[in-house]
Amino acid sequence: MTLNYIWIAFFLIGFLVAAYKAIFLGQADMFGTMLNNLFDSSKTGFEISIGLTGVMSLWLGIMKIGERAGLINIFAKGVAPFFRTLFKGVPKDHPAYGSMTMNFSANMLGLDNAATPLGLNAMKDLQSINPKKDTASDAQIMFLVLNTAGVTLIPTSVIAMRQSLAIKEGLTNFNAADIFLPTLIATFVAFITGMIMVSIFQKINLFKLPVLLFIGGFAALIVGIYFMVSHLPPDEMSRRIGSIGSGFIMFIVILFITAGAVRKQNVYDNFIEGAKEGFTTAIRIVPYLIAMLLAISVFRTSGCMDYIVNGIATIVAACGMNTDFVPTIPIGLMKPLSGSGARGLMVDVITKYGVDSFQGKLAAVLQGTTETTFYVLAVYFGSVDIKNSRHALICGLVADLAGFTAAILIAYAFFH
Secondary structure, eight states: HHHHHHHHHHHHHHHHHEEEEHSSSTTTTHHHHHHHHHHHHHHHHHHHHHHHHHHHHHHHHHHHHHTTTHHHHHHHHHHHHHHHHHHTTTTTTTTTHHHHHHHHHHHTOOOOOHHEEEEEEEEHHHHHHHHTBBBBHHHHHHHHHHHHHHOOOHHHHHHHHHHHHHHHHSSSOOOOOHHHHHHHHHHHHHHHHHHHHHHHHTTOOOHHHHHHHHHHHHHOOOHHHHHHHTTTTTHHHHHHHHHHHHHHHHHHHHHHHHHHHHHHHHHHHHHHHHHHHHHHHHHHHHHHHHHHHHHHHHHTTTHHHHHHHHHHHHHHHHHTOTTTTGGGGGHHTTTTOOHHHHHHHHHHHHHHHTSSSSSHHHHHHHHHOOOOHHHHHHHHHHHHHHHHOHHHHHHHHHHHHHHHHHHHHHHHHOOO
């Protein structure tokens, strides 16, 4: 419902401002420009969504191979000690662990839309052991917050959109995976913040070996990669990070295919089965992206978006800070409310500044950093009729803020 009000407001406010400019400021061509931009935005939304089809099919196909090859189960067993520390009240070897592992795996691979049905299944499994059916259990809250602030190894959807927009801009030899490490670090910050916040409310002791090993292992990976590239100038650092990201993605693909072959699976058929789901998933987001791009187009053409951005820029400049990040702030504000809305704003920023610009890269990192907290809370808890979400929202929003702040600081360190 919140998104509904935002969508209507974008149209009405944009129209009223345009009418004022046309009538009182003599800008007679305002509505003609607005209408042309509406048509262009609908075309852009369709082209981007169709461009996602191949990548979504690729990754859901690869995920299916990994699932059938047993790699997902192996991963679930590997993280079981970590999960048992965090998820209070969930018995050992409960089906919820497998469901949550599948969901986290999809999120780690940046498969936003594919992760949702897996997350709903995990929430249903957790609800089966929830003693108060209308109130979120500790385990459900921990799962939801870690879901909204989950670590993203490969921001697949964002990479696909950047590649599609780079082609539209006519760029050659463009590496859309150069946001790999910044996104990984920002999501890690959000993930740790969310975990700490929930643990404070639920009085969970995080100073246990499985948790420390998980945090230490990820931190060591990030620090190691950073020191490999930190001495390089921004352009070379971006290129090297893109190379590391591309290599990691290819390693995942080959690992899953090899595991399927070793276990004598019909790897090809498994891929086709998953790829069919990818096609459906990519097509499903077409109306959502177009809807948000249309509303943003009206709002921006009227000048309202520029008023907001320039107002924030003035305040930031008065504080003596660099203002290059300001155009991406609307993405961070929209992301907790709507993934499609934030996606539309990301495309808007990239279209205006360029996919290889600082603003374009930061917009992509922000889009890949956190989840849509309000949406996930409403859908996941609503699917099992939970009315009392307890401390889930506040923990999720604090994690979002930490990820948002980290994304900006990291983008300056890597790309500015």
